[in-house]
Amino acid sequence: MSVMRRALLVAVSAATAVVMAAGPGAGAEAGSAGGRGGDPGPGGAPGAAPAPASIAPEADLAHHGHASLWSGELTMRLGSENHGPSPLPDATVRIEFSVRLVADQALPSNCLWGGERIVLCRTGQLRAVGRSREIALGLRTVGTPDEVVVRIDTAWNGGASDRNLENHQHRVLVPATGDLYAF
Structure with missing residues (x-):
């Protein structure tokens, strides 16, 4: 038994x-x-x-901004937005560059180096249907490339599920024209 x-x-x-x-x-x-x-x-x-x-909470995280390249100076402005429905306690944006960047450049206080060509930036808390403060990067490239490809993606979103991958994954070709290229 x-x-x-x-x-x-x-x-x-x-x-x-x-x-x-x-x-x-x-x-x-x-x-x-x-x-x-x-x-x-x-x-x-x-x-x-x-x-x-x-x-898991559901949040639709989006990253938008612009990038410019001129004489080896790469400037970038990026903002993150949560389309909801749930708030996010924090998120991390991963920015990857196709060219090498000058080592030991200063980054904003909410960003850090993730490798030779990778910068990780914290968005801070994002309420549902809310925006983060803008992230501004001014980086020097090694040499003066004719173009740079910048990849923007969410590295971490607080464990939320995001069904819309279209608005937080971007690949931007930035020719060395000094013009702003939006994403």
């Missing part, structure tokens, strides 16, 4: 894990066994609802 109880316990545990992974109420209709009817639910008491699964 002990072996039978163990097998039943393993089967019930596996079924509970599958139901919890599927989320509360998945596959259960009102009044069905294990639901909110008179039968005991996963909580053990009659009518007990299953414990809610942890759901």
